[in-house]
Ligand SMILES: [Zn+2]
């Protein structure tokens with residue numbers, strides 16, 4: 001099965017072939033980070049025209065912005081390994097250790113100020129505005145809303 005990295009922009013249906021050694025990590029049109037794997041089940045055969053993950057059934061289109069927010073806050077804003085309560089260790093590990101497999105652009109963004117030009121400026125500003133208290137609240141809501149799919 002052909003696997004793609006998909007654009008996290010809510011109105012984008014673009015996918016980019018996840019070739020080995022591919023350098024693309026943002027959408028060429030939106031400059032939004034590309035998502036390479038399903039956060040919920042770890043499946044890597046995402047297809048741009050599917051709304052739902054073909055493996056676990058989660059609504060990828062509806063959840064990808066939230067998933068992006070979690071990775072961005074943990075890797076770029078906080079820059080430390082967060083406990084990410086109330087997620088289970090499997091998901092905490094995805095965010096803290098395997099983040100490049102999910103969002104390859106995170107490696108650039110966490111590297112410093114130059115990385116901020118890699119993604120859309122408004123998105124960058126929007127995600128940086130989320131405060132610590134709001135983030136904890138956000139995580140609570142995220143895990144409650146998606147508990148059917150956060151099964152690992
Ligand atoms: Zn796009």
Ligand SMILES: [Zn+2]
Pocket residue numbers: 038039040041042043053054055056057058
């Ligand atoms: Zn899935």
